[in-house]
Amino acid sequence: MSSDSLPTPTRILQATLTLLEAPGAKLPTMSDIARASGVSRQAVYLHYPSRTDLLVAATRYQDTQNDVDAALAASRNARSGAERLDAFVTAWGNYIPKIYGVARAILAVTDTDPEAAAAWNTRMQDMREGCRAAIRALEDDGTLPPGTDPEQATDLLWTILSVRTWENLTQTCGWSQTCYLDTVRGLALAALAQDVGALTDVLACPDPPA
Amino acid sequence: MSSDSLPTPTRILQATLTLLEAPGAKLPTMSDIARASGVSRQAVYLHYPSRTDLLVAATRYQDTQNDVDAALAASRNARSGAERLDAFVTAWGNYIPKIYGVARAILAVTDTDPEAAAAWNTRMQDMREGCRAAIRALEDDGTLPPGTDPEQATDLLWTILSVRTWENLTQTCGWSQTCYLDTVRGLALAALAQDVGALTDVLACPDPPA
DNA sequence: TAATCAACTTGACACCGTGTCAATTGACAG
DNA sequence: CTGTCAATTGACACGGTGTCAAGTTGATTA
Numbered sequence: 256m257s258s259d260s261l262p263t264p265t266r267i268l269q270a271t272l273t274l275l276e277a278p279g280a281k282l283p284t285m286s287d288i289a290r291a292s293g294v295s296r297q298a299v300y301l302h303y304p305s306r307t308d309l310l311v312a313a314t315r316y317q318d319t320q321n322d323v324d325a326a327l328a329a330s331r332n333a334r335s336g337a338e339r340l341d342a343f344v345t346a347w348g349n350y351i352p353k354i355y356g357v358a359r360a361i362l363a364v365t366d367t368d369p370e371a372a373a374a375w376n377t378r379m380q381d382m383r384e385g386c387r388a389a390i391r392a393l394e395d396d397g398t399l400p401p402g403t404d405p406e407q408a409t410d411l412l413w414t415i416l417s418v419r420t421w422e423n424l425t426q427t428c429g430w431s432q433t434c435y436l437d438t439v440r441g442l443a444l445a446a447l448a449q450d451v452g453a454l455t456d457v458l459a460c461p462d463p464p465a
Numbered sequence: 466m467s468s469d470s471l472p473t474p475t476r477i478l479q480a481t482l483t484l485l486e487a488p489g490a491k492l493p494t495m496s497d498i499a500r501a502s503g504v505s506r507q508a509v510y511l512h513y514p515s516r517t518d519l520l521v522a523a524t525r526y527q528d529t530q531n532d533v534d535a536a537l538a539a540s541r542n543a544r545s546g547a548e549r550l551d552a553f554v555t556a557w558g559n560y561i562p563k564i565y566g567v568a569r570a571i572l573a574v575t576d577t578d579p580e581a582a583a584a585w586n587t588r589m590q591d592m593r594e595g596c597r598a599a600i601r602a603l604e605d606d607g608t609l610p611p612g613t614d615p616e617q618a619t620d621l622l623w624t625i626l627s628v629r630t631w632e633n634l635t636q637t638c639g640w641s642q643t644c645y646l647d648t649v650r651g652l653a654l655a656a657l658a659q660d661v662g663a664l665t666d667v668l669a670c671p672d673p674p675a
Numbered sequence: 676t677a678a679t680c681a682a683c684t685t686g687a688c689a690c691c692g693t694g695t696c697a698a699t700t701g702a703c704a705g
Numbered sequence: 706c707t708g709t710c711a712a713t714t715g716a717c718a719c720g721g722t723g724t725c726a727a728g729t730t731g732a733t734t735a
Contacts, residue, residue: 263711282576284692295713300694363576366492366569376637402666410638411648411668419629427586428620438621445655446664454656456612458621473682494721505684510723 264302267292268316271309275356282360285309307364311374314357321353327385336393337448343389344416344440347382351421352432358418379413386412390447398448408447415443434460474512477502478526481519485566492570495519517574521584524567531563537595546603547658553599554626554650557592561631562642568628589623596622600657608658618657625653644670 261269270292274283285306289296303309326349330342351358358375365372390408393399399408414420416439424430424438437457444453471479480501484493495516499506513519536559540552561568568585575582600618603609609618624630626649634640634648647667654663 285694286692297695297714298712301712304694306693359576363573366573400662400664400666400668403664403668404670407640407644407648407668407670410634410640411652414630414633414638417629417633419627419633420624423624423627423629424620428624430617430620434617438617442621442652442656446652449661451659451661452610454610454613456610458610458613458617460614460617495723496721507685507724508683511683514723516722 263292263294263298265316267294267299267302267309268313271313272317272357275313275360277356280356282363307368307371307374310357310361310364310371314354314361314374314378317354317357321350323350323381326350327382330385330389333392336389336396336398337444337450339392340389340412340443340448341440343385344443345436347385347416348421348436348439349432351418352425355418355422359422362418379417382416383409383413386416393448400447400449412443412447415439415446431460473502473504473508475526477504477509477512477519478523481523482527482567485523485570487566490566492573517578517581517584520567520571520574520581524564524571524584524588527564527567531560533560533591536560537592540595540599543602546599546606546608547654547660549602550599550622550653550658551650553595554653555646557595557626558631558646558649559642561628562635565628565632569632572628589627592626593619593623596626603658610657610659622653622657625649625656641670 267288271283271288274280274287274291283291285299286296288309289299292299299309303312326346327343330339330346333339333342361371361375365375387405387409390399390405390412393408394405399405420439421435424435425432430438437460438454441454441457444450477498480503481493481498484490484497484501493501495509496506498519499509502509509519513522536556537553540549540556543549543552571581571585575585597615597619600609600615600622603618604615609615630649631645634645635642640648647670648664651664651667654660
């Protein structure tokens, strides 16, 4: 087994991700994680001094595994601003499901642990850069609505693309991923690229509203 | 003091709301609440068997105090669908800041306590009815984008008007309430009432992006 | 005046999860 | 053989929730 030969910190991270990504799982305790890692509870603390540290390390590890930057960089090749926005929404929207488990765990402790909140914020700041770039491309095209402050447009796009929005539509409302993508893409184009028809035939997915 | 003459359960609820509504406050413990109520910790459990029960009771109490229904009912008088949507967004958007403290506390335990999640969901279901009605008005006007399923349009509006969205824009991004309102109104009109100019000059609030 | 009853208090305790500490084991390297 | 490092074991403190039993207080009723 390759997992036996991996260094302990990595084994712990992988076990953490496995627990976090299990659909509909309860938020794991340190004991759960230790057990799943095949390691004592104290060994976990030996490598990650607190639960928050571990969760943050888990996101970082996950990012290196998934190569976010590569996925998001694809949108840089788009010519028009609208195309770029489209590509960015698609790339990020498809990335969210991969990180949702970890995001959920971090967001859950965010209310009580300011350190976790800070870590998550800087994590999301990177994504915000992508929003910023997409908005700037629209700005160059002159397709932004008249009188729009690019900073606020970035905030809006960033909010539309937030994990919470994804969670609401797919988890609470039961939308499929493709339906989510179509809608959010249409919403972004309609609101920020003045694309009138962007939402035509979009809100019509054959989904059972769970 | 009028608060001395109030029945204990009510005093507890009021103290809870006061703690919850204090800006930037930590989530209060049962001891905090008892102390603020001028009552022993066990007296709290005497009336509310669990923290979740207390929080849920606090929202209900708050709703009766604020008379949500009256505020939201105003939107029923609008003639056109777009006007109705506008009025509803304004009414609900102005209600969110009042309930945010409690909402925050309930949402925080939602991840671990399914009972709290259920209570909050039914709480939000009422609001969803308002979304549904606004969408239906647009449907009657024929202003919904072609090929739109009203149920999904409702989901989308409901998500746009979610507490999380408000939280993201006003708390995290530092937007003013009026800026939030203008933007969300514009977003809803642009996306669901095909109002092309709804976002013109809207994303231009003189706010310091905190 | 005395008994009663409900609301409330006091203080203890169990349970769980986080985080800490100290003593111990086992393997590997010089 | 000895040191060192990683990991284990088992104990403990702390904070928060929730429970329990015994006592207090004050108003009502006999």
